[in-house]
Amino acid sequence: MKFLKLKTLLATLLISTAAFTANAQLKLPALHTNQHNSLIANQKPSINPFKIENNDLLLNQIKEREAAMNNEIYASFWNSDRVNPYGTAVTIPEHKDIDVSEYTTPTPGHITSNYGYRSRFGRMHYGIDLKLQVGDTVRAAFSGKVRLTKYEGRGYGYYVVVRHDNGLETVYGHLSRFLVKPDQYVKAGEPIALGGNTGRSTGAHLHFETRYLGIPINPAAIIDFENGVTHKDIFAFDKRTYGKSQKYSPTKRSTKKYASRKRKSTRRSTATAKK
Template identity: 50%
Template structure:
């Protein structure tokens, strides 16, 4: 029987193939083992964003003069906290930006953090007494070179009631006659700060914060259109005229304010001729000496304490709706609960 001789190179080839196969299996086995050891990716919980952000594309370019203004500086991530309809009248304040001195229209103006407050509830959250102003503030009302214009709030501006004492109280604006449904327009470029209902006062009203440091108030409208955080140009439609709230006829209650302090609009406007009296306006402490005549120790939003006499069929929710306040505000002001029986003839403090 003959023996089969295997060539040496063939033996070596078989050994090499066996070793390679074993190595590949080990590597493959290792990969499978490592695969099952892979940990699940960590998932970070992100709290939902409940703020309303101002749209950047509606605002000036980064290098524009408008963008340098602290008055609302829209290019920054300015946000407005979403409204809680159960606490509408608490006057909650939100810090937007702090500064003691800012460059506005090539002039350094001390503002002491006045515009650090962004409040969508209260007309005057600043609580600054205009009589304490030490310097004269020169406010630029409009500037064609910077493409900042102005418009009158109405097409026609016949005055029906002036700034000052009226019926034993103080009237902090100028009433302008209109027909219900007439267009009400923004006086200057700015951002809407308040759109609110006040049943015992201004009815549907809007407050706009402007580039020049002023704020304007538009009251008794049949419909308030512009919303908080919305950028509006001078002359842009913000609402429709009417006779809502505490009003005896269709008209626009128009106010001009600086640091929350009302200024007689007729110092600034020539209403019969439908124009501003000048391109700029100087604000001094003397403008606010009327506080002494009005019997006011310090400036406020201009609304006094209000009471409601309970009548048959009244409910807390109905009273709150009538005056544009929350039920919780009424209960807190009167030390009662929602279960309290409403006695006929009792007076409830509303604000």
């Protein structure tokens, strides 16, 4: 009986000690509480760190960088009335990756004439001709700024030159009407002109060129006109091959080898039949 009373007394003492200790831990000095509250208040951010739109400093840096890039693209060799304003005054880079993922078809017509040398006329054809009707809408292939709207009676007829954010320039020839003005910014797919049959043209069509630093590049090297998309999102311009740009278009599989084999097998079968 005495043992049970002693055990109960010890249990009571332990519970009281634990309660006292817990209460002692919860009661902090007033000075400590004030310091703690002050520390938390100083840690509160002045802006929401999870919302990038509130970070004015970062946004300003991005805008400044974009403005500098645009100034470089649209300031150099801008005030020129030539299709190629650069001439030989620029250094052609060894390699340049050009983002063409934004491409929009200027007109949905099929190809009527390819890029390359025309033996019939004894001259180079620096673009691709796309079928359209007079008055059809012609759209900007990429976003950019209109550099030229001009008329050339013995060549392009009424034509537009647009310089794009990706560094390319596109030319749209044989038009009937302009829908834009020089220095106007247009987005990919926006109307810039109406199709026509002006200049040196034998029928209504759009003459379409792609140029980099004034150098004509076969548009078919960049664009799959049959499906209205680019071959890749990035076009790899190479200084070693731009001079042979008329060979940029995808090569078709040759059937000559197959045809020669077929002729040989025919000859063998004929010879066997004679025997």
